Amino acid sequence: MFEQYVLPYSYDALEPYIDALTVETHYSKHHATYTKTFNELAEKAGFSEKSAEYILANLEEVQDEGLRQALKNNGGGYYNHNLYFEEIAPEKGGEPKGVLGEKINETFGSFQDFKENISALAIGRFGSGWAWLNTDKEGNLSLSSSSNQDNPISMGTGLTPIFTIDVWEHAYYLKYKNLRASYVKEFFNIVDWDKVEEKYKNALA
Ligand SMILES: [Fe+2]
Structure with missing residues (x-):
C-alpha cells in the first residue's frame, strides 16, 4: 500500500508564497488521486509488494x-508529489549547508548559480513537468527536467532525485496565473534544505 506523504503543516502555512487553496487542491485532489490510482494499478500489475522506486525503474x-x-503517469504523480510536499515547509528557504551545500558550490560554482540553472530548466520546460536536482551513487549532482509525471527514475537514468520543482499549472496558476517565473522565484522561500540534504545522504547510504 503506497501512502501519501502526510503534510506536517496546514494548507495555509506556505502563504504568501503558495496560497492555501492551491496547496489544498494540489494535495487533497491531485496528489490524493495519483496515490489512489497508483495503488490500484500496482495491484493490477502484481507490484503491490514492490517499492515505488522499483516499479518506476x-x-x-x-x-x-x-x-x-498508466503506471508511469500515476506512479510518477505519486512519487513526485511526495518529494515535492516533503521538501517544502513554512519559514524555510535560505541556502543549503553541510555536505549538500558544499557539493552544490563545487558542482555549480555557487548556490546562486545552481538556483539560476534549475530555475531556467523549470521555466523553460514546455507544458507540464518538473525540474530536478539528482545525485548518482557517488554523490555527483546533476540537473534535469521532465515532462508530464516522468522523473529521473522512470526515465531510466539510474539517478536519484533529491529536489524538484513542480511546474504543472496546478502548482501555481491560482496565484501566479501565467507567471511561472514568479512562482519559481518565490518557491525558494519555502524549500527545507535540511530535508533535501537528508535525501542526499540517504541516496548515498
Ligand atoms: Fe503537481
Missing part, C-alpha cells in the same frame, strides 16, 4: 502497454 516488466503507461 522496472516498467518494462509490464507487458500491457496501456497499463505500463
Whole structure:
C-alpha cells in the first residue's frame, strides 16, 4: 500500500508564497488521486509488494502497454508529489549547508548559480513537468527536467532525485496565473534544505 506523504503543516502555512487553496487542491485532489490510482494499478500489475522506486525503474516488466503507461503517469504523480510536499515547509528557504551545500558550490560554482540553472530548466520546460536536482551513487549532482509525471527514475537514468520543482499549472496558476517565473522565484522561500540534504545522504547510504 503506497501512502501519501502526510503534510506536517496546514494548507495555509506556505502563504504568501503558495496560497492555501492551491496547496489544498494540489494535495487533497491531485496528489490524493495519483496515490489512489497508483495503488490500484500496482495491484493490477502484481507490484503491490514492490517499492515505488522499483516499479518506476522496472516498467518494462509490464507487458500491457496501456497499463505500463498508466503506471508511469500515476506512479510518477505519486512519487513526485511526495518529494515535492516533503521538501517544502513554512519559514524555510535560505541556502543549503553541510555536505549538500558544499557539493552544490563545487558542482555549480555557487548556490546562486545552481538556483539560476534549475530555475531556467523549470521555466523553460514546455507544458507540464518538473525540474530536478539528482545525485548518482557517488554523490555527483546533476540537473534535469521532465515532462508530464516522468522523473529521473522512470526515465531510466539510474539517478536519484533529491529536489524538484513542480511546474504543472496546478502548482501555481491560482496565484501566479501565467507567471511561472514568479512562482519559481518565490518557491525558494519555502524549500527545507535540511530535508533535501537528508535525501542526499540517504541516496548515498
Ligand atoms: Fe503537481
